[in-house]
Amino acid sequence: MDMRNTYRIGTGAGFSSDRLEPALDLLRHGKLDAIIFECVGERTLAFGHRDRRADPDKGYNPLLERRMRAVLPLAHAAGTRIITNMGVANPRAAALHTVKIAAELGLTGLKVAAVTGDEVNHLIGPDTHLLEPDCRLSETGREMLAANAYLGIEAILPAIEAGADVIITGRVADPSLFLAPLAHHFSWRLDDWSTLGAGTAVGHLMECGAQITGGYFADPGHKEVPNLAYVGFPLAEVSADGSATITKLAASGGLVSQRTVKEQLLYEVHDPGAYLTPDVSADFTQVGLADDGQDRVRVSQANGGRRPDQLKVTIAFDGGLLAEAEISYAGPGAAERARMAGDIVAERMDNLHHSNGPTRIDLIGVNALHGSAVAYDAVAQDVRLRCAMRASSQEEAETLLWEVEALLCCGPAAGGGYRGHITPSVMTYSAFVDRGDVQPELEIFAV
Amino acid sequence: MSSSMSIRVPLRQIAHARSGDKGNRSNLSVFAYEPAHYDTLRRQITPERLKEHFGGVLRGPIRRYELPNLHGMNFVMDQALEGGVNESLNLDGHGKSWSAMILALEVEIPGTE
Numbered sequence: 001m002d003m004r005n006t007y008r009i010g011t012g013a014g015f016s017s018d019r020l021e022p023a024l025d026l027l028r029h030g031k032l033d034a035i036i037f038e039c040v041g042e043r044t045l046a047f048g049h050r051d052r053r054a055d056p057d058k059g060y061n062p063l064l065e066r067r068m069r070a071v072l073p074l075a076h077a078a079g080t081r082i083i084t085n086m087g088v089a090n091p092r093a094a095a096l097h098t099v100k101i102a103a104e105l106g107l108t109g110l111k112v113a114a115v116t117g118d119e120v121n122h123l124i125g126p127d128t129h130l131l132e133p134d135c136r137l138s139e140t141g142r143e144m145l146a147a148n149a150y151l152g153i154e155a156i157l158p159a160i161e162a163g164a165d166v167i168i169t170g171r172v173a174d175p176s177l178f179l180a181p182l183a184h185h186f187s188w189r190l191d192d193w194s195t196l197g198a199g200t201a202v203g204h205l206m207e208c209g210a211q212i213t214g215g216y217f218a219d220p221g222h223k224e225v226p227n228l229a230y231v232g233f234p235l236a237e238v239s240a241d242g243s244a245t246i247t248k249l250a251a252s253g254g255l256v257s258q259r260t261v262k263e264q265l266l267y268e269v270h271d272p273g274a275y276l277t278p279d280v281s282a283d284f285t286q287v288g289l290a291d292d293g294q295d296r297v298r299v300s301q302a303n304g305g306r307r308p309d310q311l312k313v314t315i316a317f318d319g320g321l322l323a324e325a326e327i328s329y330a331g332p333g334a335a336e337r338a339r340m341a342g343d344i345v346a347e348r349m350d351n352l353h354h355s356n357g358p359t360r361i362d363l364i365g366v367n368a369l370h371g372s373a374v375a376y377d378a379v380a381q382d383v384r385l386r387c388a389m390r391a392s393s394q395e396e397a398e399t400l401l402w403e404v405e406a407l408l409c410c411g412p413a414a415g416g417g418y419r420g421h422i423t424p425s426v427m428t429y430s431a432f433v434d435r436g437d438v439q440p441e442l443e444i445f446a447v
Numbered sequence: 448m449s450s451s452m453s454i455r456v457p458l459r460q461i462a463h464a465r466s467g468d469k470g471n472r473s474n475l476s477v478f479a480y481e482p483a484h485y486d487t488l489r490r491q492i493t494p495e496r497l498k499e500h501f502g503g504v505l506r507g508p509i510r511r512y513e514l515p516n517l518h519g520m521n522f523v524m525d526q527a528l529e530g531g532v533n534e535s536l537n538l539d540g541h542g543k544s545w546s547a548m549i550l551a552l553e554v555e556i557p558g559t560e
Contacts, residue, residue, distance in 0.1 A: 042470070043532045043541075132471045132531070216465070219547075223463060259463060259478070262517050266476035268467035270523045272512050285514060319533065360536040369539045370504055370548060388536040428533045430470055 013037040014209020016044040022233040027074035037084035046426035048089030059090035110447040113164035117440035118171040142317040152278025155440030156180035175203030197282040197304020198242025212264040214254030227253030243300035280304040310432040319427035323397035325404035325420035337412035362386040452558035459550035466545040473527040473542040478519035485518040
């Protein structure tokens with residue numbers, strides 16, 4: 001492989017709460033051109049809006065402080081560009097905070113970019129059609145907090161061209177975080193669909209970090225993964241045509257195999273022939289995989305077609321309060337007693353307290369995750385009752401917790417281990433807006 | 448192979464799987480460990496079979512995409528996540544555990560006598 005024509009890109013985080021030390025290992029030993037921290041999902045974007053609502057200077061990734069303190073000096077020393085969506089719901093505040101950290105660390109000559117423009121509240125109104133639940137926005141009866149469009153590489157490229165060392169975005173399509181530096185390095189045209197599709201496949205494979213290096217894969221006795229406790233994050237050696245070798249540091253745990261690559265290739269994909277991003281309609285149907293040494297898999301033949309004319313938007317709504325309360329039952333008849341306790345809570349919430357929404361009753365250890373999809377197992381001897389509801393008021397949420405705690409004396413025999421908590425929640429739905437109505441913006445701060 | 452005898456095994460023995468989410472839609476990919484078992488998957492793990500076993504939870508239509516070069520299939524299941532990760536009261540609002548559930552299904556594979 002011609003090293004001069006190979007771009008080395010690593011994943012520093014595959015989700016908002018991902019581990020830190022595998023990223024530091026990659027920065028120390030990976031000889032990376034760029035490292036990507038992908039930290040936004042539908043769930044964490046909603047959290048960002050919740051946090052910004054409570055404090056206008058927050059709303060970025062809660063781990064940004066710890067990550068940047070550890071990562072900035074190493075990236076600076078290695079000459080590795082950092083690209084991240086850790087800005088979540090507040091990229092500008094995240095960039096300003098990063099500048100402050102860099103200054104405290106004594107790093108100079110650093111350019112930190114904030115990429116914004118993904119927040120498109122002005123494009124959304126009561127008549128906006130929501131894909132799910134397939135209705136007009138006003139019909140949800142909920143207060144909209146914010147709407148974020150998925151930006152693509154066009155939003156990131158100006159920051160790279162301006163020489164930014166650290167690029168912080170909000171909502172950007174995950175693969176675009178990887179595709180942008182590749183497209184810049186190899187001078188790919190923005191209408192070279194085939195190559196952009198190949199680069200998007202690389203970004204898609206890399207975006208979830210350890211999910212391609214043995215994380216989220218192990219199944220003892222069936223799928224063995226060495227040293228999973230110290231699983232490494234992935235590194236891609238990308239060629240000018242968009243093909244790549246996926247690998248990891250030899251000293252790290254985990255594995256890269258055709259199996260780990262296959263599972264990740266289709267992760268969160270619907271039609272594999274039309275994986276839509278703001279940059280391209282990527283086609284994974286002809287992807288070829290080949291072993292290329294220990295923990296090295298060569299990925300080629302991903303393709304692509306014209307990009308969509310519309311951008312997907314995630315709209316966050318006030319979801320009220322999530323109230324959850326639990327109590328445990330053990331020994332013979334545990335499942336029956338837990339079931340009886342759940343029925344009592346549901347009965348009292350509905351008919352005594354006239355609660356606003358239904359109370360969800362789960363028997364953890366019996367049927368919690370998939371309800372009626374599995375046979376009811378009454379022989380379980382260690383069962384935790386979980387009651388959950390979306391409450392419309394603090395008082396209603398507290399009522400649920402109170403009812404479950406009251407089971408300690410008033411419920412079936414031998415219940416114990418009550419816990420309860422109330423969490424403000426945000427709900428999200430999706431819509432589309434025209435691409436031309438979304439204008440990415442760039443601000444650069446120098447340290 | 449000396450006979451047409453077949454044996455029933457859990458899908459987990461011949462295949463691996465992963466699931467993911469977008470909104471209220473779940474996707475589930477299933478891959479044969481051995482290329483020879485891809486056809487077994489294709490014939491026996493169908494949208495109808497998933498509906499039959501898990502229809503109480505998988506409420507919407509299920510589509511299947513085939514990827515013969517990877518010896519795998521991708522199922523896309525609408526209305527499968529009780530509203531999705533930010534709405535569902537399910538502990539596993541992402542539906543991450545689906546991939547393990549499906550591996551409990553039994554498949555018939557040719558017996559080797």
